[in-house]
Amino acid sequence: MEKAASGDTALLSLGASHFVMGCDFLGHIYGKTQQLVRTFSGRQRYNVPGALDYVSKKVHTITNDAYITAAEVCAMLRQIASEYKGLPVHLVLDNAGYQKCAAVQEPAEKLDTSLEYIPPYSPNLNLIEHIRKFVKGELRSKYYSDFANFRKKIDSAICNTSGSNKTKTDKLIGKGVQLYHDIRAVDNNTFSCPEGINNAV
Template sequence: MDTKPGCIALLHQLGFKYKQTTVMPSGLNPENQAEFKKNYEEFASQLKDDETVVFMDGMHPTHNLESGKAWIKVGKTKEVLSNSGKQRCNLNGFYNPFTQDIFAKDYRTINAEATIDTFKELEAFYPNKASIFVVIDNARYYKNKTVKAWLENSRIEPIFLPTYSPNLNLIERVWKVLKKERISNKFYPKFSDFKEAILDFCNKASPEHKALLKKSVGTKLHLLKPALA
């Protein structure tokens, strides 16, 4: 007797759902994350008209198909073409969760030079802001002496996340939307087509695009509970 359907029904009755697991950084410090979230929310609520805050990070999408889920008729399969492309984009960009402003640029590599260039793009994006606060992780190039020297005469003020806290960087959610909209189950014969689709998403300012980001990304920081040993 097959008891599998009965077991599944019982699990549903008990409040369980079959879903993807959540990756948990092994070095997560819940106290540090909670303190950062509290301080950030207080800070963000007190921004002046000539101030703004963005979240910044890099992404490295590879020119190859990423298979994803789709609605497929029972008993059928859905084939999608793939390629063996190894080229990738090296995106560095920023996202404003309150205005849904988004910008990203492709670089040969993400380093101190690319970071400064992105900061320059950010200042050009907000010419009338006296202070631009940038939430970033602790990547080595953000603390490079050349970057630090450049920031001394800049309107940009970095806010460093706690270590092992990608869940607190809202642009990570933007990258997830990008994967869903432009990469998952999408076949691009040429790398140039792939790159164009990626950059189009990252530099779109239409009301429809902003509405998608507003709904999918939100403004609130999400805390993670520490994994059980």
Template sequence: MASPSTKLSAGGMKAGKNQVKVAETTGSRPRLNRLGALNLHRTEDTVLREDPGINAENIAYFVGARRETDPLSQKIPIILDNAGYPWAECVKDIAYGRNIELHYLPPDSPNLNPIERLWKYMNEPVRNNVYFPDAQTFRETLRHFFHVMLPEKATELTTRLTDHFQILKPASSG
């Protein structure tokens, strides 16, 4: 998750020194580390956790805690990016012991991960061209998005946050 600073999504400058547009930004960039799990069938049930850092232990705890919302008899698929932490043995052990199936994305493929598409969607109304004077204001804005705005927009998101992908044949396969 990005730091709490203004994310400029469009820009331009008019000619002339009296027409310069200045965008306020924060002087510091404290990092907000969030782990998220998105239920594609119930977007409003997105699970988030903020941690002081992202490491194997925090990912293992998050994966294990994900089990609390579903019966043990139901296998839960979790899609993870290709960073090193999700591959740690402690993450795999927690998942195996709780009937959780881990799926690892190929390198450089964030658009295949539905939670990454949710982060991108969240940026549009929350971060793009918005000034946050401090990290606390940013955190409160994120909480409002996930607890108020996301449930209201869940139906709208069904076309953006899907697992419907088309498998393409390589051009060289004839």
């Protein structure tokens, strides 16, 4: 992180978001009388693989409304390599099958991009998760008349992470990440941290 802040390297966090219109973004309020809320008929999904620049907070995206595969990840790698020519690139990403495969790792090696896979169950180490949470907050409790408006709102929120929304994103993404030392497995999906939590850069 310090090297990225000084301009010696490019540090990006890669992750895919799946925004579902008509499902994920309903609000709620308590009242004594029944309220009718306008909703969209059916469900449509907007996939947004994105790579967050740790320093500028710019998010590089490739979008579709079908599926995310290794092909989209490779397209993202090429986009990033073109943007950061002359700089070593470190890309933090999770262990999704379409990301941790030869179809992605081989092009990354040719593009001189280092893939830094985070451990399982460690979303705290992938900073783009904060952007996903921010965008979902911008979408929640609002009515969208059609899928085009829904996509437009998402694109606008993401495009402005390094512009009009940068103050908000700076608050979400600090200068360190939360690390859990001496984690011990309790069962398959539960872990304990007896020695507490540490912040590290």
